[in-house]
Amino acid sequence: MTDYPFPPPAALRQCVTHLGIAESALRWELLDQALIHSSYSSERNNERLEFLGDSVLRLATAEFLMEKYPDASVGDLTMMRSHLVSDQTLTRIAEQLGLEQFLHVSSAAAGDQAARPKRLADAMEAILAVLYLSKGDLQLVHPWLDPHLEPLARKLMQNPAGHNPKTALQELTQKQYKVLPEYRTAEISMVHGDPERFRSEVWFRDRHLGTGVGASRKAAEQAAASEGYRVMQAMSSSTSSPFS
Structure with a gap:
């Protein structure tokens, strides 16, 4: 006291x-x-x-x-x-x-x-x-x-992936499989004023989960992660996982 x-x-x-x-x-x-x-x-x-x-x-x-x-x-x-x-x-x-x-x-x-x-x-x-x-x-x-x-x-x-899709997907794959997703991102447009300059693909264990485009690498990866998260959720709810 x-x-x-x-x-x-x-x-x-x-x-x-x-x-x-x-x-x-x-x-x-x-x-x-x-x-x-x-x-x-x-x-x-x-x-x-x-x-x-x-x-x-x-x-x-x-x-x-x-x-x-x-x-x-x-x-x-x-x-x-x-x-x-x-x-x-x-x-x-x-x-x-x-x-x-x-x-x-x-x-x-x-x-x-x-x-x-x-x-x-x-x-x-x-x-x-x-x-x-x-x-x-x-x-x-x-x-x-x-x-x-x-x-x-x-x-x-x-909307679990809506706030930070990359974090949501990473935590989902890390928790269930102890492996992180991989992003393959590249610049796709050099046209001035084009809002979608980058394209990103998210892969997990050699499987393509989703694709996204955006004005920056981060935006493109978040868009890809959002699609990938939905795919992973659907796979996780199925009786047999393709990643087991």
Whole structure:
């Protein structure tokens, strides 16, 4: 225990109310620390809490998905978790919550907009660590986190390859076969203004899965991966896999 004042400072209580965090058994001194960026204080900041929060997030998300989608394949669960625990997702949730206004950041760091998403994602993980440490389990984590995960998971389940087809396909093949897909990409047009300058084919174990075109190599490969993911999903649901 610490000598942290009780009742906690008004600003911290306002933060808890604004973010919708349950106050029951909350370790206020840790929450205070979770809102301190390393640029603000090198001695007392949220880095260690962020380290723990990363594991808390992955476990809580896995539990959420297992309960919400009991019939989903391991490949789909893995794919959804990778999206839900990403910095991009955490930043989006932090923005929805208005978390940034409560963070203690140096003026120099506050002006670094490129680092802003990482700051917000790290703060989210630090808060999750606080909720875990307050009870020693996920009692406080799930009520706070799950409502944000639910609509995102639903969209991913409806269109798993739509958010990042390359990642979705890679995780599907890696999970089921321990082998990564191969992309064969080439420039196909030198005509000025042609939006589709690249063509990509995705192959897996010498089998062509899909083809895509795009304005960049990345876009073409994502398009090929989207087609390849649908093919792999259809093969995975069949009684006999051609890759076994």
